[in-house]
Amino acid sequence: MKDEPVVILGAGLAGMAAAHRLGKRRRPYLLFEREGRPGGLVRSERVAGYTFDYTGHLLHMKRRETRDLVLKELGLEGRFLAVQRRSFIFSKGVYTRYPFQANTFGLPVDVVRECLEGFVQARLDEAARAARPAGRSKGPAGEGNFESWILRTFGPGIARHFMLPYNAKLWGVPPREMTTEWMGRFVPQPGLSEVLRGALQDRPEATGYNAHFLYPRSGGIEVLARGFAAKVEARLNTEAVEVDLKARQARFSDGSSVRFRRLISSLPLKTLVSLIPACPARVRRASARLRATGVLNVNFGVAGRNISDKHWIYVPEERFPFYRAGFYHNFSPAMAPRGCSSVYAEVSLGPASPRVDPARAAEKVRRGLIEMGVLKPGDRIAARFTAHIPGAYVVYDPHRAAAVAEIRDYLRENGVLSTGRWGSWEYGSMEDAIWQGIEAADQSA
Ligand SMILES: Cc1cc2nc3c(=O)[nH]c(=O)nc-3n(C[C@H](O)[C@H](O)[C@H](O)COP(=O)(O)OP(=O)(O)OC[C@H]3O[C@@H](n4cnc5c(N)ncnc54)[C@H](O)[C@@H]3O)c2cc1C
Numbered sequence: 001m002k003d004e005p006v007v008i009l010g011a012g013l014a015g016m017a018a019a020h021r022l023g024k025r026r027r028p029y030l031l032f033e034r035e036g037r038p039g040g041l042v043r044s045e046r047v048a049g050y051t052f053d054y055t056g057h058l059l060h061m062k063r064r065e066t067r068d069l070v071l072k073e074l075g076l077e078g079r080f081l082a083v084q085r086r087s088f089i090f091s092k093g094v095y096t097r098y099p100f101q102a103n104t105f106g107l108p109v110d111v112v113r114e115c116l117e118g119f120v121q122a123r124l125d126e127a128a129r130a131a132r133p134a135g136r137s138k139g140p141a142g143e144g145n146f147e148s149w150i151l152r153t154f155g156p157g158i159a160r161h162f163m164l165p166y167n168a169k170l171w172g173v174p175p176r177e178m179t180t181e182w183m184g185r186f187v188p189q190p191g192l193s194e195v196l197r198g199a200l201q202d203r204p205e206a207t208g209y210n211a212h213f214l215y216p217r218s219g220g221i222e223v224l225a226r227g228f229a230a231k232v233e234a235r236l237n238t239e240a241v242e243v244d245l246k247a248r249q250a251r252f253s254d255g256s257s258v259r260f261r262r263l264i265s266s267l268p269l270k271t272l273v274s275l276i277p278a279c280p281a282r283v284r285r286a287s288a289r290l291r292a293t294g295v296l297n298v299n300f301g302v303a304g305r306n307i308s309d310k311h312w313i314y315v316p317e318e319r320f321p322f323y324r325a326g327f328y329h330n331f332s333p334a335m336a337p338r339g340c341s342s343v344y345a346e347v348s349l350g351p352a353s354p355r356v357d358p359a360r361a362a363e364k365v366r367r368g369l370i371e372m373g374v375l376k377p378g379d380r381i382a383a384r385f386t387a388h389i390p391g392a393y394v395v396y397d398p399h400r401a402a403a404v405a406e407i408r409d410y411l412r413e414n415g416v417l418s419t420g421r422w423g424s425w426e427y428g429s430m431e432d433a434i435w436q437g438i439e440a441a442d443q444s445a
Contacts, residue, residue, distance in 0.1 A: 004028075004248075004259050004260055004261040005027075005028040005029050005030045005258075005260060005261065006018075006022055006027060006028070006029045006030075006260065006261060006262045006263070006264060006441070006444045006445075007029070007030050007032070007250055007258055007260035007262075007263050007264070008022075008029055008030065008031040008032070008263075008264045008265075008266070009032055009240045009250070009263070009264070009265040009266060009267050009272075010032075010033060010034075010040065010265065010266035010267050010420065010423075011031055011032075011033035011035075011038035011039070011040070011229070011232075011234040011236070012038070012039065012040025012041060012042065012225075012266055012420060012421075012433065013039075013040065013042055013224070013225065013228065013420070013430055013433040013434050013437065014266040014419050014420025014421070014423065014433040014434070014436050014437035014440070015031055015033070015040075015234075015264070015266040015419075015420065015437060016031070016038060016225070016228035016229065016232050016234070016437065017069075017228065017433070017434040017435075017436075017437030017438050017441070018031075018264050018266075018419065018437035018438065018440050018441040018444075019031045019228075019232040019233070019234070019437075019441075020069075020073075020228060020231050020232050020437075021437070021438045021441035021442065022441045022444075022445065023231070023232060025441070025445055027441075027445050030235070030258055030260075031232060031233065031234040031235065032234070032235050032238045032239075032240055032250075032252060033234050033235065033236050033237075033238065034237070034238070034239035034240075034253075035236065035237070036236050036237050037236065038225055038228070038229045038234050038236065039222055039225030039226075039229070040225070040266075041054055041057070041389070041421075042054075042057060042221050042222060042224055042225040042430060043221075043222050043225065044219065044220025044221055044222035044223075045220075045385050045387075046220075047299075047301065047383040047384070047385050048301060048382055048383040049301070049336070049337040049340075049382075049383070050299075050301030050328075050335065050336050050337070050340070050342050050382070050383040051218075051219065051220040051328065051334070051335045051336075051342075052220070052299040052301075052328065052342065052344065052383075052385045053220050053221045053222070053328070053344070054297055054387055054389055055295065055297045055324075055326070055344050055346050055389070056311075056312055056326040056328070056331070056344060057221040057430065058083075058210065058213035058214070058215055058331070059080070059213055059214040059215065059221070059224065059430055059431070060210055060212075060213055060214070060429060060431060061214070061431050062431065063431065063435060065435075065438070066431050066434050066435055069434070069438075070224065070227065070434070073231075074227035074228060074230075074231060075227070076223065076224070076227045078217075079216055079217055079219075079223055079227075080214040080215060080216055080217065081214070081215055081216075081217050081331075081332055082212060082213075082214055083212065083213055083214070083215055083311070083331060084211065084212055085098075085210055085211055085212065085213060085311055086309070086310050086311045086330070087210075087310065087311055087312050087313070087314070088310055088312075088313050088314070089103075089162065089313065089314045089315075089316065090313050090314070090315050090317075090372055091107070091161065091162065091315075091316050091317055092107055092108055092111060092161075094106050094107060094108075095310075095313070097198075097202070097203065097204070098314060099188040099190070100158065100161075100162040100163070100166075100314070100316075101115075101119070101154050101158045101162070101163070101188065101189075101190055101195065102188065102190035102194050102195055102198040102203075103198040103202075103203060104116070104158075104195075104198060104199045105198055105199055105200065105201055105202050105203070106202065107161075111157070111161055112199050113157075114156075114157035114160075114161070115155070115157035115158045115161060115199070116157070116195070116196070116199055117155070117157060118154065118155025118156045118157035118158060118159070119154055119155045119157065119158060119192070119195050120155070120192070121155055122151075122152060122153060122154060122155035123192055125152070126152070144179065144180070145175070145176050145177070145178060145179065145180075146167065146175040146176070146178040146179065146180050146183075146396075147159075147164065147174065147175040147176035147178075148176070149180045150163045150164060150167075150175060153189060161316075162314075162316050163175075165316040165317065165318065166314060166316035166323065169315075169316065169318065169323040169348060170293075170323045170324075170348055170393070171293055171348070171350075171393065171395060172293045172348045172349065172350020172351055172352075172395075173291075173293075173350065173351060173395055173397070177397055177398075178395065178396050178397055179396045179397065179398055179400070179401075180396075181396055181401065182394070182396040182426070182427045186427065215331040215332055216332065217332055217334060218332060218334035218335075219334075220328075220335065224430065237253075237254075238252045238253060238254055238256075239252060239253040240252055240253075240267065240275060241253050241275065242275055242276075242277065243263065243272070243275045243276050243416075244276075244277070244278070245276060245278065245414040245415065245416065246278065247259070248260050248261070248263075248415060250263065260415075261415075261444075262415050262416075262417065262444040263415060263416045263417070264416075264417045264419055264437075264440045264441065264444055265411075265416060265417070265418050265419070265423055266418075266419050266420035266422065266423045266433075266437065267418075267422065267423065268292075268391055268422035268423070268425070269287060269290060269404065269407050269408070269418060269422065269423060269425045270287050270290055271422075272411070272416075272418060272423070273287040273407060274287075279410075280410065282406065283406060283407055283410045286402070286403040286404075286406040286407050287403070287407060289399040289400075289403045290394075290399075290400065290403055290404070290425055291351040291394075291395040291397060291400075292351060292353075292391045292392070292393060292394050292395055292422075292425075293348055293349065293350055293351055293353065293392050293393045293395060294348075294349035294350070294351075294353025294388065294389060294390045294391065294392055295346050295347065295348055295349060295388075295389045295392035295393070296346075296347040296349055296356060296358065296361055296386065296387075296388055296389075297344060297345075297346060297347075297386065297387040297388075297389055298322070298344065298345045298346075298347065298358075298361060298362045298365040298386050299328075299342065299343070299344045299345075299383075299384065299385040299386065299387075300342065300343050300362075300366065300369075300375075300381050300383070300384055301336060301340065301341075301342045301381065301382045301383030301384070302336075302340060302341050302342065302343065302375065302379050302380070302381060302382065303337075303340050303379075303380040303381075303382040304339060304340060304380065305339070305340070305341065305379070306329070306339075306341045307327070307341045307343060307374055307375060307379070308327045308330070308341065308343070308374055309330065310326075310327060310330065311326060311327060311330050311331065312324055312325065312326030312327070313325050313326070313372075313374075315368075315372070319368075319371075320368040320371070320372065321345075321347050321361070321364045321365060321368055322345035322346055322347045322365055322368060323346055323347075323348055324345070324346045325343055325344065325345045325346070325369065325372075325374065326343070326344050327341060327342065327343055327344075328342045328343075328344065329341040329342050340382065342383070343369065343374065343375075345365045345368070345369065347361060347365065348392075349388075351395055353390050355388070356388075358386040358388070359386075361386070362384065362386050366381070391422060393427060394421075394422075394425050394426055394427055396427070400425065404424070404425045404426075408424075417440040417443055417444055419436045419437055419439070419440040420433045420436055420437060421433050423436075424436060
């Protein structure tokens with residue numbers, strides 16, 4: 001058993017980071033990937049001279065260890081551009097800066113007034129709650145859900161004009177069915193003076209965790225995955241089809257079986273559970289409670305003109321089929337032929353993630369982009385690429401935390417470390433996936 005390898009399932013960033021770490025520590029590993037190419041969500045497609053990712057993937061690295069790994073050990077230092085974010089919201093026919101709550105300048109005056117009044121009242125209510133004697137400070141019923149958090153934190157104006165419609169559109173479930181545990185750095189919470197300043201004047205400075213990002217000079221975000229792939233060995237086109245935890249053995253689509261000392265899985269938790277025939281009923285029930293949204297990613301390459309100077313735009317209004325649109329050629333000019341540009345739009349399919357007709361959906365997106373003024377009716381679309389991403393965002397509903405703990409505890413007791421965005425069933429970034437892979441490798445060694 002001691003000499004048996006660590007088996008790693010899935011060659012996305014988490015699986016490859018785990019393999020890289022084990023290789024560095026001279027521990028034997030075997031890495032298996034279902035697809036014909038590593039990278040998972042971090043892939044890029046080249047169509048007619050345009051490069052498209054599976055929607056915008058911008059790299060933020062806050063840990064020194066991950067920066068050193070990616071830039072130095074993988075040798076990608078010179079391959080990235082450092083870019084300052086230009087992100088906006090399109091609503092009421094105008095563009096305002098991101099985040100909405102701190103930049104209402106430019107919206108119709110009535111909307112700005114409603115947002116400010118609500119925000120000021122929310123702060124007063126908060127202060128009154130804090131001043132109440134201990135034991136009487138409990139808020140209204142249901143305050144743990146995302147909708148009531150939004151109302152309590154930002155007030156009804158910001159909630160009505162952005163936070164509620166945008167989040168309902170993105171997640172495909174009403175915010176009242178969600179918890180707040182995922183938000184962390186993802187939902188900026190400006191103070192009163194920032195909100196007031198942002199209502200009175202345009203504030204071009206970018207703030208928050210994603211104010212700057214790294215993006216490959218050329219080749220799209222897959223450059224990052226290729227950096228890992230060059231340093232690890234993976235068996236591609238080899239799908240895990242069964243995991244026997246008692247025999248510590250995994251079986252694959254090519255008929256092979258491998259015994260493992262430890263298993264690191266970056267597969268979606270639900271997939272992994274379905275591969276374990278002996279899984280207890282309580283773990284299966286927990287798995288059935290997990291939900292995630294799907295996304296349809298629609299990309300166009302536009303010939304002969306620059307359609308936007310922005311990086312990405314949040315689109316809260318329901319009349320547009322997508323919740324966000326972005327512009328690869330502004331991440332790096334090499335993403336489109338000279339003098340041309342490219343756009344992606346993200347259409348949420350919600351937790352049901354129905355199969356939609358990609359051509360019809362793409363046409364609706366094109367019309368939406370025309371209505372927004374991004375595309376013109378006469379624009380020549382020189383390249384198209386549409387991708388269905390069945391697992392895009394984890395839905396943080398009240399069942400998630402307990403279900404994830406139940407499944408991961410069971411797996412851990414049986415020698416399996418479940419890691420990465422889907423193995424942790426969480427809203428994580430590329431850096432998080434890399435870091436989780438490293439941690440899993442260290443725990444398995
Ligand atoms: C729409 C969208 C936008 C995003 N934007 C950003 C961004 O701007 N910045 C950022 O930092 N992060 C972003 N992310 C997050 C980022 O993509 C992920 O955190 C990261 O890629 C997850 O890597 P992973 O290895 O954990 O999972 P994955 O990339 O999902 O890798 C899992 C691997 O397992 C393989 N697999 C599945 N089943 C099997 C099987 N049975 N046998 C063998 N292999 C199997 C899959 O093919 C895949 O390669 C975004 C994600 C989405 C969905």
